[in-house]
Amino acid sequence: MKPVRTLIVSAAFVAIAVGVAIWLYPRLPAQVPVHWDMSGQANRYAPRFWGAAMWPLLIFGLAVLTVALPAISPRRFEIKSFAGIYGALMLVIQGVMLVIGMTALLVGAGFALPLSTIVPLAVGVLLMVLGNYMGKLRKNFFIGIRTPWTLASDTVWERTHRLAGWVFVLAGAAMAITTLAHVMPGWGLVVIVAVLLIPYVYSFFVYRALEGRH
Structure with a gap:
């Protein structure tokens, strides 16, 4: 745009x-x-x-x-x-x-609006949209998975964001489905923590693997 x-x-x-x-x-x-x-x-x-x-x-x-x-x-x-x-x-x-x-x-x-349904559903949609575009982000300091390892290597950035895209989409879909099904009310917090942690941890191991090849 x-x-x-x-x-x-x-x-x-x-x-x-x-x-x-x-x-x-x-x-x-x-x-x-x-x-x-x-x-x-x-x-x-x-x-x-x-x-x-x-x-x-x-x-x-x-x-x-x-x-x-x-x-x-x-x-x-x-x-x-x-x-x-x-x-x-x-x-x-x-x-x-x-x-x-x-x-x-x-x-x-x-x-009388179902706030406890609207908010996690909106967040789930946001995660899915972010995930769809995650692989198209280029190295920067403001948006994306910004760790010392992704910022140090173009390869680590690309691999991490490729994984993060799938994680965000799946997490967003899971949040939306469980919200609409009215199951696991604490699921939203678990999803957000997982979404934040998985790509960050992955970026470290990818960087170490690449570093070990030299």
Whole structure:
């Protein structure tokens, strides 16, 4: 996606978040729920202003990063070579955060929405989309599996992200299926931990294997 289009979509996401927050603000309680446990029960609250503002601010922050990160990438680690993929992924992340944030605000305002289903389902979709594009990422400091070993070797980067793509897709599918089937309520946390750990550990062993050949 071209940078101008990415900027336009990001601006639209921010505008939607601000508009929904303003619309719901009069209906929000004095203490707005901002965190929920695995069963969907609120366990943390914030004053109404910050409860309404936090999601638009988060979307705005992601939009700023989408523009800023390519501009500050160091030499030989530029994002330009995969700018289209980077822009698409950042928009997907913004979109998922928008869905989660607006759902949270609607629930806080008293709308009966299944937050404990929507959030893990959205995260599962995000993981699948990220996994689909993971193998197309090139070495950089901001997005992807960034370990000392992937950043030290193009080969380790490519192999790690090839594996990470499969892991992300399978983990996202598992999260979506188990969420829709209403089984294993703690599965989401396990999936996220596994997704984070497997490619990181794999990158170390691939690097050591390559290093041992010299």
